[in-house]
Amino acid sequence: MARIFLYKGRSIEDLQKLSIAEFSKLVKARPRRAIKRMAPDYKDLIKKAEKIKASGAAKPVRTHTREAVIIPQWVGMRFAVFNGKEYKEFDVVPEMLGHRLGEYSFTTKAVVHSAPGIRATRGSKFLAVK
Numbered sequence: 266m267a268r269i270f271l272y273k274g275r276s277i278e279d280l281q282k283l284s285i286a287e288f289s290k291l292v293k294a295r296p297r298r299a300i301k302r303m304a305p306d307y308k309d310l311i312k313k314a315e316k317i318k319a320s321g322a323a324k325p326v327r328t329h330t331r332e333a334v335i336i337p338q339w340v341g342m343r344f345a346v347f348n349g350k351e352y353k354e355f356d357v358v359p360e361m362l363g364h365r366l367g368e369y370s371f372t373t374k375a376v377v378h379s380a381p382g383i384r385a386t387r388g389s390k391f392l393a394v395k
Contacts, residue, residue, distance in 0.1 A: 270359040272337075277359050280337035285311075288336055292363040296334040299365075306330045314339055325354050331367025346370035 270277055273291045280288060289300040299307075310330045315338070317326055325343040340359050345352035346366045353370035361369070 272359065272362050277337065277340055280362070281340070283337065285336055292334070296363050296365075299332065299334050300336075304330075304332075307333050311336075314342060318342060325352075327352055328366065331365065331370065333366045335361045335364055335366065337362060344369075348372045 272280055275291070280291075285300060289297045292300070307330060310326070310328050310333050313328070314326050317324065318338070323343070325345040327345045327347075329347045331346055335357055339357045340362070341357065343354060343356050344366060345354045346369065347353075348370045349372050355369045
């Protein structure tokens, strides 16, 4: 049996019918403030996403706007968010509603160390130099 997603007691179909102002009343205070203020780059991103969704293209929406709050109209779309070096792609799922785009495009990665170098430890001074 498929799990039915509910956000604040509403299905995703009901949420997609709401305007952005009506959806902002359902989210927490900080995302509500961001939606209410609606920075110019956030407005441009909404228009760009609508344009790509209307065209039916499968290409991702590329953006630098990491602080944009995910709205119900974006569910099912693919976004590519800039992390400072490259664009990280991800699909928007209903569980992401009310979160920021930047939360899913990490700016740092885990540090993976290799073996210790020459003179890194007392025991390594006896290793042959390559």
